[in-house]
Amino acid sequence: MCEVGEDYRESAPGGPPLTRPGREQKCVKCKEGPPVVVIRAGDAFCRDCFKVFYVHKFRAMLGKNRLIFPGEKVLLAWSGGPSSSSMVWQVLEGLSRDSAKRLRFVPGVIYVDEGAACGRSPEDRARTLVEVEQVLQRVGFPSHVIALEEVFGLPPSVLRCFAQEPESVGTEGAYKAAVDSFLQQQCVLGAAGEEPWSQPRPQGPQSLAGPPTAVQTEALSGLFDSVKTLTAKEELLQTLRTHLILHVARTHGYSKVMAGDSCTRLAVKLMTSLALGRGAFLAWDTGFSDERHGDVVVVRPMREHTLKEVAFYNRLFAVPSVFTPAVDTKAPEKASIHRLMEAFLLRLQAQFPSTVSTVYRTSEKLVKAPRDGCAASPPGPRCLLCLCTLDVDSADSATAFGAQTSSHLCQMQAPGPQAEAGTPTTLCCCPGLGGAQGCCASPPWTPCRPTSWPRPSSAARGPGASRRSKRICWGTAMMRRCPVGAEVRALGPHPTRNGQARTGRLPVVVHMYK
Amino acid sequence: MVSIFSLPRIRRSLPFPPRPDPEMPAPQCASCNKARAALRRPRLGQALCGTCFCAAFEAEVLHTVVAGRLLPPGAVVAVGASGGKDSTVLAHVLRELAPRLGISLRLVAVDEGIGGYRDAALAAVRRQAARWELPLTVVAYADLFGGWTMDAVARSTAGSGRSRSCCTFCGVLRRRALEEGARLVGATHVVTGHNADDMAETVLMNFLRGDAGRLARGGGLGSPGEGGALPRCRPLQLASQKEVVLYAHFRRLDYFSEECVYAPEAFRGHARDLLKRLEAARPSAVLDLVHSAERLALAPAARPPPPGACARCGALASRALCQACALLDGLNRGRPRLAIGKGRRGLDEDGPPREAEPEPSGPPASEPVPAF
Numbered sequence: 001m002c003e004v005g006e007d008y009r010e011s012a013p014g015g016p017p018l019t020r021p022g023r024e025q026k027c028v029k030c031k032e033g034p035p036v037v038v039i040r041a042g043d044a045f046c047r048d049c050f051k052v053f054y055v056h057k058f059r060a061m062l063g064k065n066r067l068i069f070p071g072e073k074v075l076l077a078w079s080g081g082p083s084s085s086s087m088v089w090q091v092l093e094g095l096s097r098d099s100a101k102r103l104r105f106v107p108g109v110i111y112v113d114e115g116a117a118c119g120r121s122p123e124d125r126a127r128t129l130v131e132v133e134q135v136l137q138r139v140g141f142p143s144h145v146i147a148l149e150e151v152f153g154l155p156p157s158v159l160r161c162f163a164q165e166p167e168s169v170g171t172e173g174a175y176k177a178a179v180d181s182f183l184q185q186q187c188v189l190g191a192a193g194e195e196p197w198s199q200p201r202p203q204g205p206q207s208l209a210g211p212p213t214a215v216q217t218e219a220l221s222g223l224f225d226s227v228k229t230l231t232a233k234e235e236l237l238q239t240l241r242t243h244l245i246l247h248v249a250r251t252h253g254y255s256k257v258m259a260g261d262s263c264t265r266l267a268v269k270l271m272t273s274l275a276l277g278r279g280a281f282l283a284w285d286t287g288f289s290d291e292r293h294g295d296v297v298v299v300r301p302m303r304e305h306t307l308k309e310v311a312f313y314n315r316l317f318a319v320p321s322v323f324t325p326a327v328d329t330k331a332p333e334k335a336s337i338h339r340l341m342e343a344f345l346l347r348l349q350a351q352f353p354s355t356v357s358t359v360y361r362t363s364e365k366l367v368k369a370p371r372d373g374c375a376a377s378p379p380g381p382r383c384l385l386c387l388c389t390l391d392v393d394s395a396d397s398a399t400a401f402g403a404q405t406s407s408h409l410c411q412m413q414a415p416g417p418q419a420e421a422g423t424p425t426t427l428c429c430c431p432g433l434g435g436a437q438g439c440c441a442s443p444p445w446t447p448c449r450p451t452s453w454p455r456p457s458s459a460a461r462g463p464g465a466s467r468r469s470k471r472i473c474w475g476t477a478m479m480r481r482c483p484v485g486a487e488v489r490a491l492g493p494h495p496t497r498n499g500q501a502r503t504g505r506l507p508v509v510v511h512m513y514k
Numbered sequence: 515m516v517s518i519f520s521l522p523r524i525r526r527s528l529p530f531p532p533r534p535d536p537e538m539p540a541p542q543c544a545s546c547n548k549a550r551a552a553l554r555r556p557r558l559g560q561a562l563c564g565t566c567f568c569a570a571f572e573a574e575v576l577h578t579v580v581a582g583r584l585l586p587p588g589a590v591v592a593v594g595a596s597g598g599k600d601s602t603v604l605a606h607v608l609r610e611l612a613p614r615l616g617i618s619l620r621l622v623a624v625d626e627g628i629g630g631y632r633d634a635a636l637a638a639v640r641r642q643a644a645r646w647e648l649p650l651t652v653v654a655y656a657d658l659f660g661g662w663t664m665d666a667v668a669r670s671t672a673g674s675g676r677s678r679s680c681c682t683f684c685g686v687l688r689r690r691a692l693e694e695g696a697r698l699v700g701a702t703h704v705v706t707g708h709n710a711d712d713m714a715e716t717v718l719m720n721f722l723r724g725d726a727g728r729l730a731r732g733g734g735l736g737s738p739g740e741g742g743a744l745p746r747c748r749p750l751q752l753a754s755q756k757e758v759v760l761y762a763h764f765r766r767l768d769y770f771s772e773e774c775v776y777a778p779e780a781f782r783g784h785a786r787d788l789l790k791r792l793e794a795a796r797p798s799a800v801l802d803l804v805h806s807a808e809r810l811a812l813a814p815a816a817r818p819p820p821p822g823a824c825a826r827c828g829a830l831a832s833r834a835l836c837q838a839c840a841l842l843d844g845l846n847r848g849r850p851r852l853a854i855g856k857g858r859r860g861l862d863e864d865g866p867p868r869e870a871e872p873e874p875s876g877p878p879a880s881e882p883v884p885a886f
Contacts, residue, residue, distance in 0.1 A: 276802055
C-alpha cells in the first residue's frame with residue numbers, strides 16, 4: 001500500500017505474502033501449540049496464547065491510561081453486540097481472578113432497548129428482552145434495562161456540561177494516592193473479614209420504570225420516521241442513547257461509562273466524523289476517554305481489538321451475545337455516510353491489510369486541544385447536542401466565510417426570498433409528544449413547504465435563529481440541513497415563541513416534513 | 515435549460531433534455547428573479563441562472579483573495595497552468611479580477627514529459643495564452659532535472675512488484691518546477707487551481723495513509739512562503755469541482771479534459787472514489803471534509819519539524835535534503851525508491867552521487883545534480 005513510512009525491501013515479492021498455517025506451522029508465540037487464528041496478517045496463535053494476548057490487550061489499555069480508580073463505579077454500556085459482550089465478559093473474568101492483578105472497580109451493566117427506533121414489533125422486543133435478561137443473569141452485575149422511550153422523560157440538565165473538579169482528574173500522583181489508600185482500606189477490611197464489593201451480588205435487571213407505554217413508543221417511532229436520511233437517524237440515535245446512558249450513570253452514581261467500540265468500528269467512526277464535519281472533535285469521538293460531559297467520563301477499553309479478534313474470541317470462548325437489528329441493518333451501501341465508510345474501509349482493508357490499523361494509529365496522534373495554541377483562552381460555548389466546544393466561531397476559517405459569502409450574495413440580490421427567510425425562526429416548544437404537527441401548522445418560514453427552496457442559510461435568518469445557530473457545532477448544523485427534506489431541529493433550554501417556560505422534557509424535537 | 519443537479523432525480527432514461535416535470539418546474543433564479551434557474555449550488559442548494567452563478571463564483575473568489583490577503587496589489591502572480599479545467603478557470607477568473615486586485619498575471623506551464631498527454635494539454639495552454647494575451651513560460655522536467663522525464667521515471671521504478679509511485683515523483687518535482695518557472699518570470703506569488711474536492715481528497719488520503727505530518731500542515735489557504743520559497747495559495751479552494759466545471763461551461767472556456775496516463779495507479783483514486791460516493795449521498799460532504807481538515811488538532815510530536823534549507827539546492831526542506839533532491843538522488847543512483855519510505859536508509863547526504871554506481875537507465879551518474 002502507498003502507506004507513508006512503509007519500509008522498502010530490495011526484492012519485494014509480488015503482493016503481500018499469503019501464508020496459511022500449514023500442518024507444520026506452530027504458534028508464533030509458544031512455538032508448541034497448533035495455531036487456530038491468524039492475527040495481523042501473518043501471526044498465527046494457538047488458543048491459549050490468543051487468549052493471553054487478548055486479555056493482555058484489554059488490561060494494558062486500562063492500566064496504561066490509569067483513569068479508572070480502584071473502587072470506582074463503572075457502568076458498562078452493553079448493546080448485545082460482539083464487542084460490548086466481549087468487554088463485559090473481560091470485566092467479569094477480570095474481577096473474578098484471584099490475584100493481585102484483579103480489576104478493582106465496581107461494575108454495572110446497562111442495556112438500552114432501541115426497538116422503537118428500528119421499527120420492531122413489541123413481540124420481537126419482548127423476545128429480545130428475555131434473551132437479554134438471561135445473559136444478564138449469567139453475568140450477575142447490577143444491571144439496568146432501559147427502553148429508549150425513556151429519553152422523553154429526561155430533564156434538560158442532561159444537556160449541560162457539569163464542571164469537573166480538577167483534582168480528581170487522573171494525574172499520576174492522584175492515581176497512585178488512590179491506589180494506595182484503596183490497598184490500605186483492603187487490608188483493614190480483609191482483617192475484619194469483609195469484602196462488600198468484591199463479589200458481585202447476582203441482581204436481577206432493574207428498570208427505571210415499567211415497560212414503555214404505547215404512546216411513548218409511537219412518539220419515538222414518529223420521531224425517527226420523520227428523519228428522512230439514515231445518516232441523521234444514526235446520529236440522532238447515538239445522541240439520544242448517549243444522553244440516556246449518561247443520565248442513568250449520573251442518577252446511580254457511576255462516574256465512568258465503558259463503551260465497547262472496537263478498533264474497526266472506531267476507524268469507521270473516525271472517517272465518518274471527518275466526513276460529517278467533526279474534524280475538530282475527533283479526539284473526543286474516537287479517543288480512549290471522552291470527558292466532555294464533565295462528571296461522567298466515557299472510556300473505550302476495546303479500542304485496540306479488531307473486529308476479527310473479537311469475533312474469534314467470542315467464538316472460541318463462548319461469550320454470550322444477543323443479536324439485535326439496528327437502524328441500519330440490511331440498509332444498502334449508499335444509504336448513509338456510516339454505511340458508505342464502513343463498506344469502503346472494509347473493502348480497502350481486504351486489499352491493503354493494514355488500513356484499519358493505520359487509521360487507528362493516526363487517531364492516536366490526535367489531541368484534545370484546539371488547533372494552533374488557542375488553549376490559553378477560556379473554553380468557549382458548547383454545542384447543544386454533542387457538548388463539544390463550538391468550532392464555527394473563528395473568523396479566519398475558510399469554510400465559515402464561504403458559507404457567509406454565498407448567503408450574503410443571496411441576500412443582496414434577492415429581496416423576495418429574504419422577506420420570508422428573515423423571519424426569526426425561533427424555537428418551537430413541543431413537549432415531544434403531541435405537538436409536532438401542531439407547531440408546523442403556521443410558521444412563515446419556507447422549509448415547511450415542499451416545493452420552495454432556497455432553504456435560508458443561517459446567516460440569512462433573523463437574530464433569534466442566529467443566536468440559536470451559534471449554539472450548535474458544524475457537524476450538527478449540517479445534520480440539520482439534510483438535503484432530502486427533513487431537518488432535525490435541536491432545541492436548547494430556550495423559552496418558546498410565546499415566551500412560555502419549558503416543561504421538564506428532553507428538548508429534542510424533529511419536525512415532520514414531507 | 516438542463517439542470518445538472520436534477521439529473522439523478524429523474525428516473526426515466528435520458529435523451530436530452532428531460533421533460534420538465536409539471537409538478538416541479540425549474541424555479542426562478544434566486545438572485546435576479548428574472549431568468550429560469552439553470553443549476554442548484556451544491557452547498558446550500560439555491561437555484562441560480564447562468565449569469566448570476568458566474569457572478570457569484572467570481573465574487574467568492576474575489577472575497578477569498580481579499581479576505582485572506584492572498585495577493586496584495588502590485589503582485590506578479592504566476593498561475594500554474596496545466597490546460598485542465600481548474601487552472602483554466604483560475605486563470606480566467608484572475609484575469610477578470612486583475613484590474614480590481616491590481617495584480618499582473620503570468621502563465622507558467624510545466625512539461626513533465628508524459629507522452630500522449632502533456633503535449634495535448636500544452637497545446638490547450640498555448641491557445642489560452644494566445645486568446646488571453648498573457649505571457650506563457652513552459653518549463654520542462656527534462657531541462658530542470660537532468661533529463662528525467664516522467665516516462666523515464668516510470669520506466670525506472672517499474673518492475674519491482676509494487677506500484678510505480680509516479681505521482682509521488684511528479685508531485686514533488688512539479689512543485690519545484692513551478693517555483694523555478696515562477697522565478698524565471700519574476701513572479702512574487704504562485705497560485706494553483708486546487709479546488710475543494712482536491713482538498714477533501716487530500717485529507718481522506720492522508721488519513722488512510724497515516725500521514726500525520728501532512729495532516730498537521732495542510733488545511734489552510736496556502737503557505738505563506740517561509741525560507742525564501744514563493745508564497746503559494748489556492749484561490750479556488752472553496753469552490754467545489756462541480757461549480758468549477760459549470761463555470762467553465764457557462765463561460766465557454768476551452769480546456770483539456772483527459773486524465774493523466776498514470777492516474778489509475780495512484781492511491782488518490784481510492785480517495786476520489788470514496789469522495790464521489792460521499793457526495794452522492796450528501797452534497798455537502800466536500801465542504802464538511804474541508805471544514806474538518808482545517809480543524810484537525812494533531813499532537814506536537816506528529817507535526818513536521820520546522821523547515822530549514824536543503825544542503826544541496828538551498829530550497830525549503832524539513833530534513834537535510836529537500837524531497838526533490840532526495841528523489842533525484844535516488845533516481846540517479848539507480849535506486850529510485852531511496853527517498854520514498856521511512857528512514858531514507860543509505861542516503862548519502864553529503865556530496866554528489868557516487869560515479870561508480872551502475873546506471874540501468876537514465877543519464878549517467880557523473881552528471882552533477884543541477885543547481886537551482
